[in-house]
């Protein structure tokens with residue numbers, strides 16, 4: 274048994290490449306966090322548009338607190354040990370009644386990693402259901418090599434790497 278995860282959950286993480294759900298906070302707390310984020314989004318819409326939603330924990334306290342959530346950090350410690358650093362954060366805001374989607378990818382590629390020696394905590398602040406746009410994973414795919422990724426620049430794709438490349442292309446900083 275780890276600090277948060279059971280032996281079975283730790284085994285599941287190694288077998289499937291992911292583990293969940295893990296209760297990180299109450300529904301009320303999650304809705305409070307969500308309300309604070311929405312408030313920040315209203316006040317700073319530019320910061321929260323899909324091209325800019327990276328590393329907002331550096332500028333918004335509510336996201337910094339989320340990044341330091343002790344349940345999340347302890348669960349990460351159960352999986353990779355106590356020597357932990359945060360590489361980056363990204364928000365996938367799935368507004369209702371939009372055609373937005375996140376295309377299939379391996380996190381390493383769009384985070385600029387060249388191996389799989391890291392993990393990603395994914396924190397849902399609303400119910401994580403198919404209708405709400407929950408994340409999908411392919412069990413066992415973490416055991417494969419990092420694959421070649423193709424940027425399609427699909428209009429409604431909110432995967433950050435795609436949007437970032439699109440922005441760089443439009444500014445002629447990427448060919």
Ligand SMILES: O=C(O)CCC(=O)C(=O)O
Nearest residue numbers: 365375380393395407408
């Ligand atoms: O929320 C999603 O659909 C994808 C999230 C994701 O790719 C990630 O957290 O690394």
